[in-house]
Amino acid sequence: MMDKVFDSFESAVADITDGSTLMLGGFGLCGIPENLIAALVKKNPRHLKTISNNMGIDGFGLGLMLEKGMIDSHIGSYVGENKLLEEMVLSGRINLNLVPQGTLAERIRAGGAGIPAFFTPTGVGTVVAEGKEVREFDGKSYLMELALTADYALIKAWRGDRLGNLVYRKTARNFNPMMATAASCTIAEIEELVQPGVLDPDEIITPGVYVDRIVLGTVFSKRIERRTNRGEN
């Protein structure tokens, strides 16, 4: 019987070794695999190469891995919420590669879809274009961008089954579905484990073929970065 469910976050990340390339889902602190990150911080592999839109904040999310000195290089689109990162970039302790967000998303999608490179108008005439092939199509310039893949993808979904089928919740989807497709081993943490057949086949976002390991979480702190409201209830 196919059963991708692991009984703990620790066992799900146990084989992640020094020097691995990791994709981590999430936008800001929304839809991040917070329990997998906590287990990885405990295991403490070194010299990791991370790919994630953001870098968490000081004391949470990827910020925890940064504080422990686990990350050698990072590819992301926005890292403005993390002060420690600034010091590390300035002192040369981390190699930071900033990529436009849509290009990052498409590079990961391409990586999972067997497309080695693609052309995009994003970044033409900016520093992003430095060293890249520029080609004209119908009189407009485009940059060639390369696909991204990883050894592991650590992702967060809402509900899943033992076959690895996943659905996400609201804007917590973000980078998680593409990352699920682009790694040799995809590990998903979920909030609710259901029997196969419970998820509506028409509404499954990530089909099980992309997912290798599933872990059911019990505690999610789901921090909010900017709590904004329009008034009292």
Added chain:
Amino acid sequence: MAEFSQSRVDPRERIARRAAQELRDGFYVNLGIGIPTMVANFVPEGIEVILQSENGMLGVGPYPLKGEEDPDLINAGKETVSELPGTSYFSSADSFAMIRGGHIHLSILGALEVDRHGNLANWKVPGKMVKGMGGAMDLVASARRVIVAMEHNTKSGAPKILDACTLPLTGSGVVKMIITELAVIQVTAEGLELEEIAPRTSLEEIQRLTATRLIVREPIRRIAI
């Protein structure tokens, strides 16, 4: 509205109100952080626009009521928002396919500098912490129309509308219109064309606060909000 009432309105709000006049019924619109986000508060009567947020949402609703914030429901500025009837969610790859594919009618964003060629710089200040461009480069490269909504000068009074941007660019030749608390400016092949000026200001004052020559084609209209 009378000029009298405008003086009591915060400059940032005046910019947002004027930018909202560029919305058209049926538009899909992406609003940047800061002043552009405020544009959503001034959508003209009788017009329906759908707001896109590049973290994967179409149909962004207002901030939630206190106690109804959902950590799984945020906008690209990481602020808690709410859902509307007809809202949809999608991945970041789908979101930027929507943007890159030219399906977003209008992108309104802020700027550190804009120049007479419509070049935009809004992501990197040398000597300061590198934060990253986020989705801004994708938006300006591919939205059908890009409007900059920003204060005319920096807090210290330095011009932001220049002959040539000095900061690293977000996009080259992408801006079509600039809206500030003082002026509405069109980016044309000949340069920057002054279209509207705020009440109680003058052409001379605006030119003095702008570091590139503005083309003036009479008659100049007063900004009405």
